Amino acid sequence: MRKNIVAGNWKMNNDLAQTEALITDLKRQTQTSNAEVMIAPAFTNLWQAFQTLKDDTIEVISQNMHFAENGAYTGEVSASMLKSIGITTVILGHSERRAYYNETDASLAKKVDAALANDMRIIFCFGEELADRKAGKQEAVVENQIKNALFHLDASAFKHIVLAYEPVWAIGTGETASPEQAQDMHAFIRKTLENKYGHTIADDMTILYGGSVKPGNAKEIFGKPDVDGGLIGGAALKAEDFYAIVDAF
Numbered sequence: 001m002r003k004n005i006v007a008g009n010w011k012m013n014n015d016l017a018q019t020e021a022l023i024t025d026l027k028r029q030t031q032t033s034n035a036e037v038m039i040a041p042a043f044t045n046l047w048q049a050f051q052t053l054k055d056d057t058i059e060v061i062s063q064n065m066h067f068a069e070n071g072a073y074t075g076e077v078s079a080s081m082l083k084s085i086g087i088t089t090v091i092l093g094h095s096e097r098r099a100y101y102n103e104t105d106a107s108l109a110k111k112v113d114a115a116l117a118n119d120m121r122i123i124f125c126f127g128e129e130l131a132d133r134k135a136g137k138q139e140a141v142v143e144n145q146i147k148n149a150l151f152h153l154d155a156s157a158f159k160h161i162v163l164a165y166e167p168v169w170a171i172g173t174g175e176t177a178s179p180e181q182a183q184d185m186h187a188f189i190r191k192t193l194e195n196k197y198g199h200t201i202a203d204d205m206t207i208l209y210g211g212s213v214k215p216g217n218a219k220e221i222f223g224k225p226d227v228d229g230g231l232i233g234g235a236a237l238k239a240e241d242f243y244a245i246v247d248a249f
């Protein structure tokens with residue numbers, strides 16, 4: 001089923017005390033939206049965040065995981081480790097992971113398989129760079145990212161996957177895709193899924209937009225028919241702004 005989701009990606013921000021303070025602020029706000037709300041704190045704070053929010057509607061999710069179950073991968077965290085502390089949703093393929101840690105479609109396909117094998121839900125991110133858009137190649141780039149990392153899956157896997165279109169040129173730059181640009185790409189993504197898996201899977205897919213979503217532009221972006229929510233970076237670090245975005249639904 002298609003859902004409305006607003007997920008806050010905290011990236012490498014907030015130590016333990018700051019994590020607790022932000023969660024306290026979030027719990028103080030009254031939420032009037034019917035969107036599912038998620039936050040992704042750093043690995044070191046996931047356990048504490050999960051404990052604090054386990055009876056709350058806010059879901060605590062992970063920013064990343066490794067594809068292996070365990071082994072000699074210094075500094076990495078596996079799906080089963082996340083599951084063991086209660087985390088059942090993971091963000092995969094964020095453009096910062098692709099750009100700074102050489103994550104490729106092929107390595108992401110392995111992470112997708114590992115997450116699914118562990119019954120985790122995936123928020124799968126992708127999006128074109130500015131040069132791609134300037135060259136008019138944004139659809140081809142996005143189509144390849146989706147095909148290469150996801151199209152080996154059976155149709156049944158897609159109920160565990162949420163897609164997040166994040167044009168790289170709009171992340172952390174203050175530059176947002178216009179609501180029309182977001183809608184056009186989301187419709188294209190849905191069509192790409194439909195061509196491979198049929199209408200029902202495509203229609204049921206939750207597709208989030210990410211890239212400089214703020215209280216001031218959320219309503220217009222989320223108002224587009226193929227935009228089902230947002231993955232929020234900078235504006236997720238202030239409870240007031242985050243909830244203003246959540247309440248845009």
Ligand code: PGA
Nearest residue numbers: 171172211212232233234
């Ligand atoms: P931003 O980040 O909202 O700060 O642009 C979005 C993201 O990276 O998910």
